[in-house]
Amino acid sequence: MTDPAVRTPPAPQATAGGFRTMMSGFPTGVCIVTCADLDGTPRGMTCSSLCSVSLEPPTLLVCLRAGSPTLRAVLDTGGFTVNLLHDGAREAAELFASGDPERFALIPWERPPESAGPHLLRDAHTIADCEVTLTHRTGDHVTVFGEARAIRQEQDRPPLLYGLRQFRSWSAA
Template identity: 55%
Template sequence: MTELSQLTGPKHPADPHRTAVAEGQRAMMSRFPTGVAVLTAIDHTGTPHGMTVSSLCSVSLDPPTLLVCLRWGSPTLEAVLDSGRFAVNLLHGAARAVADLFASGAPDRFDRVRWGHDAEDPRAGGPHLFHDVHAVADCLVGDRHRSGDHLVVFGTVLRVTQHSGRQPLVYGRREYHVWPTGGEGF
């Protein structure tokens, strides 16, 4: 088990310029559409944890590797580090409420969705949100890197589960959209 306190570094003092740049970055990134994912993990007590993430990237196909960025102090990050595993649930177009729920921090979020986790399967990463996803990647924690108020976690992909016929949920300009089925844009 990795203690978060072992990975933390110094905090930066408040700086008006830094705040303005951060707000500019936030505005810029709102215009960069991305898929919507919920990262899930199970802690050492068997309790599920999860959060909506916007920082998700494919790093490598050999070995298959994803990276996610998780906020310091997050119970989900603690569960990921504790278990050494996680699942990336890519939400489908009708799952906006699930994205909002897992972004809210509501303590009962797993009571309000259908999910499952096969702890006996050595490829299991974290809970799968079966009815709300178009794909799930189960991952084993690899490298970690601290960057500001987040930890970049690299995950070796152990298994990918796909559900055909479900269009992805995307987010951009602070709005959700469903990926179009044909060659037409938003």
């Protein structure tokens, strides 16, 4: 029991900076979410907010920044591709996080028929093409649920991780 005469100081208010610092201490895998807009222009962004949701049907979720061209294309077309990055793909992760409008000209990619978006074969260890099944906006991001329609294992390499604001390989972790 707590002594009612002892006052506990109020908890500090949560801030964006404090939240960012907290989440940096939770390492996660890194992917690049890609799609093509209605004109066929490739879109993509680095994403560490990826989570499995269900095995039956195979469903995952990604959280994308509201207002991004990638999110707009995902919503317009109803599909996206998740490129799970391997430990040698740090440059691709940084490039797609930079917002560089020429990013697709700077790395190799292909768009197989029936795919939801560009496949980054050099940088991904696994690729999943997904169909959007649900979206939910919270704050400055939109959670997009996608049912995996096709999954390709590309390379047998360890995943790229991100935590403490640094990229690391699984073996270095």
